[in-house]
Amino acid sequence: MSLNLEQIKTFSTKAWDEQIIPTLSKYIEIPNQSPLYDAEWATNGLTEQAIELLNNWVLAQGIKGLTSEIKKIEGLSPIILMVIEATKADAKNVLLYGHMDKQPPLTEQWTDGLHPYKAIIRNGKLYGRGGADDGYSTFASVLAIKALQEQNIPHDRYVVVIEGSEESGSVHLPAYIQKFEKEIQTPSLVVCLDSGCGNYDQLWMTSSLRGVLTGNLTVKVLDEACHSGSASGIVPSSFRVLRQVLDRLENQQTGEVNTKLNVEIPSYRIEQINKCAEVLGNTIYEEFAWHKNTQPVTKDLAQLMINKTWKPTLCITGVDGIPHTSNAGNVMRTQTTVKVSIRLPPSFQSGKAEKILKEILESNPPYGAEVTFTMDKCATGWDSPAIKPWLETALGEASNAFFGKPHVYMGEGGTIPFMGMLGEKFPEAQFVITGLLGPASNAHGPNEFLDIEFGKKLLSCVVYLLDAHAKNA
Incomplete structure (x- = not known):
């Protein structure tokens, strides 16, 4: 059975407008911080408030075959562990990942009436701490699966992990991965929505993380x-x-x-960096809020990308x-x-x-x-394994279908600690690491935002990629 692309677009638009934005806004307004930055995280109730909001939303979605629980290990920040049973024969395992902890607010640096713990929409952007990094991932992961079910598309077995210590180096996560190893099993595909994009015009695949x-x-x-x-x-x-x-x-x-x-930087990564620099042009450095006459360390665009990645x-x-x-x-x-x-x-x-x-x-x-x-x-950072032909094809098809442009590979300067762990634990898995942290979105900094229209298209791409994995991997 084939996906109806127009139905996916309609679903994604409605999902963002009616499901994601209202609850994500409530999440933004909870001042929960990652354990490294809040000495009272275990006692002030903010982490529990945020994770319960997310889990209650998940349970209300009516996903067939879903179990979703908040798991707690003494002394560690909690996680949400979801399992969605397969609806197809010979199903494979897919692991979807995100986090719900936040960086410190930097309240005094937010401008123009914006505030880290107030969800404000302006010019198609949702402002607030933790919306883009990485509160939206819970919603996008679950709704991508719901979109398949609404079209009666047979799908794989999915495990969704939403952790609470990513911004602290995922220090609490390994214990959970070990404890729930039987539930997680061995994924053939890992989807992580905690990364970024070089622009808002096409699908971006993260090829490496520092x-x-x-x-x-x-x-x-x-x-x-x-x-x-x-x-x-x-x-x-x-x-x-x-x-x-x-x-x-x-x-x-x-x-x-x-x-x-x-x-030593692999030669094929240099080739990808050159292509990325060609696509992005001066956006590589113009996205930053430069003070007066301050200049980047060089105007060599490829060198800037090498420095960053x-x-x-x-x-x-x-x-x-x-x-x-x-x-x-x-x-x-x-x-x-x-x-x-x-x-x-x-x-x-x-x-x-x-x-x-x-x-x-x-x-x-x-x-x-x-x-x-x-x-x-x-x-530890992460360097993507070689992309298999089915995934390379699906990435191109998804980007062209929902953005009208081809996908691009880009190394990220940031870190997603769990990806390094997974890369070592599951060396045969394919990885789709992407996200909506694009130019000026300013994760960790003042005036953090996400681009809503890009989020809608990204959700559509995730639906497409999950279906492609079920059919071709």
């Missing part, structure tokens, strides 16, 4: 703060020592990170030990701490990174200062 490692780097030089007039010139500033140590990790002139964290990079995302400028006296401070965030190449095993970083940052400290690096999050 890994990530974060931690605190502290330099301590004194046990007691003292007058800067007395100490400067005698006591080395903790900030200056910090700069010297960071220079070992990153060239401050070029941004190049220590070669110990680099890998296969090169290690360093960001300093937080700082302790430095008072606000309005309260800064003439004092030599005792220490400085910065939050170090390093993106690692997709094929770099993150387990090696902590040892390498401690060696780079802590060895032979300048002036004998106390330099310590303490890791708090680490996740």
Whole structure:
């Protein structure tokens, strides 16, 4: 039985307007944060409120053969585990994945009346923290299956996992995967809707994801703060020592990170990057809210994509030990701490990174200062296995059917920790990793939004791809 494409389009439009947007808006307005960023996540009830909202919605959809439960392991953030039984003979297993935890709100940086915990629709965009990353995934995964059932299309067995610690490196997820291994079984296809798109004009397939490692780097030089007039010139500033140590990790002139964290980039990935750069053009850097005359590190578009997807990079995302400028006296401070965030190449095993970083940052400290690096999050990246012919064909057909343009492969600079785990656990599986985080959507940052029209077309593509897997894989 063949899918009715027009019926899929109608279904997706109605589903977003009547099902996704109303409940997703309620989800956005719950201030639940990932465990790494909320010390009271286990007691303030916000995580439970968010996950119960999602699970209750799932149960109300009337999906045939569905069981959906909130699973809890003591001390770990909960997950939703859904199983939808197959309606066809010789069915295969498909795993669909998303998450419901959120990054910190950054409330003071939202503009134009927008707010991280207020769902606001403007110009076809739904604003609010966690809508695009990754609240919509629960709705899109379930409704894609419902669309097949409404057309009486025989389908595979589906397992949907919605976790609660992705933004903390999926630290709580492995225990659940192990505990519910029998329910999950061995998927031949993994669908993850937590990724992005290069534009809103076609279907984008994520070909790779960088890994990530974060931690605190502290330099301590004194046990007691003292007058800067007395100490400067005698006591080395903790900030200056910090700069010297960071220079070992990153060239401050070029941004190049220590070669110990680099890998050789496969030639076929370079070819895909060149094609992606050709499609996107200056959007690669123009999507950002540049301040005045600030420029990108280079205008070579392919090199920018290489930097974003296969090169290690360093960001300093937080700082302790430095008072606000309005309260800064003439004092030599005792220490400085910065939050170090390093993106690692997709094929770099993150387990090696902590040892390498401690060696780079802590060895032979300048002036004998106390330099310590303490890791708090680490996740390996992911590099897609070769795409099988049936999937390559289906991707092209879906993109052309619902967007009118061919699909494009793009590496992502971010991290989805679960994909690295799955890649190792299920090496024979095919992966469809995509999403609606596109230009200016600003996941993790202020004014995060999702493009509603793109979301409708993306849902249609997911329906098509699930049907193609059932028929051809």
